[in-house]
Amino acid sequence: MYGRSSHLTVVQLIPALQAGGAERSVLEIGRALTAAGHRSLVISAGGRLVEALQTEGSEHLTLDLGRKSLRSLAAILPLRRQLAAIQPDIVHVRSRLPAWLAALAMRGLPSRPAVVSTVHGLNSPGRYSSIMVRADAVIAVSDTVRDYIGTHYPWLPDDRLTVIPRGVDARAFPRGHQPSAAWLADWAARFPRLAGGRLLVLPGRGTRLKGHRHGLELLARLRARGLDVRLWMPGVVEPGREAYLAELKALASELGVAEQVEFSPSQTDIREIFAMADIVLQLSDKPEALGRTVLEGLSLGRPVVGFAHGGVGELLVRHYPQGAVPLADAEALANTVAGLLLKPQPPLPLQAPDLAAMQAATLRVYARVAAARRPPV
16 A cells, blocks of 8 residues: 555544634645645544535545544444545544544554544543554644643653644734725624724633633723723634523623623634734633644734643743733733733734644654555565
8 A cells, every 4th residue: 555656645534624723734734735746535524614625625524523422433334434445544633532433443454554643632641532642653733732741641652752833824814914894894793792992802612611701700800990892702602502601691791791792603704803803812721732823813913812821821921921821810811901902012923833834744744654654665
């Protein structure tokens, strides 16, 4: 399989392609593979990003790899059949359940492909999570993730672990970008309660770990100081998260800020949203592996404020230390945000790995593991 051509066939496995940093990385690597003449396939349950994936040259096969129940075992045989038909050089797993399903599926293959994993999160250590570090090559998305792996899986050889920070595409998030007048008019019509005041944006999925409660309490503190501030939470409205959303709305009413906050589904025009924001927030209670939104906001030249732990803290301390706040310190958070609203401090031009560097480094990992598995000539 490996000796026929220098062109690779790479299959990426992920539960779904709806939204999120890992999902966007799948598209970015698929784009790089096809641009380099390789074959790129993704197996997932599908989602709104599939069309973009296929437009950029990758193939998509639909299979639910994310159902966290015993019924997920039903995916093993279909996955084995798909892999047997594709004969990939590399299977790239991006979360734990697909990694387990792939490991079981590949037991029945006559020739096992190389396995690459990307550790996108700081998952609870243990046997279930350890599948992500049992690959032929393990990619950590930040120094924070590398250190976490080293602490909990010290048996992993150094030569199998590579840090490849998630890159930001400066062309997609250019410094000083301004939304068009048409976009602003449409935005004001869709979200009238956000218009007219200073805007804070707290992106993130509808889960408590993303710190939405901190955002609402921050909004209440700032308004109590006489600042006309509004808060937008794109991404918090998700199917299956209705109870959590109701909880947040009740808290907003209790804090007296229900008319100054907007809850919405994930938005595709995140560049425009960040560009118009006075401040981008990242208030996760749990340490993030990276914090892609930090890089995107800073790349646009917008101030970013977040809790100084995990990957978010790593990025802020390195690129915008005035936005780093001690974890869950409500008063320090309010003081920092109020100070930046009253006296803005735009970040310096971002000096961080770009998207092209991330893509090239990942393809080098692919080439290395594929070459290691080729039989001698």
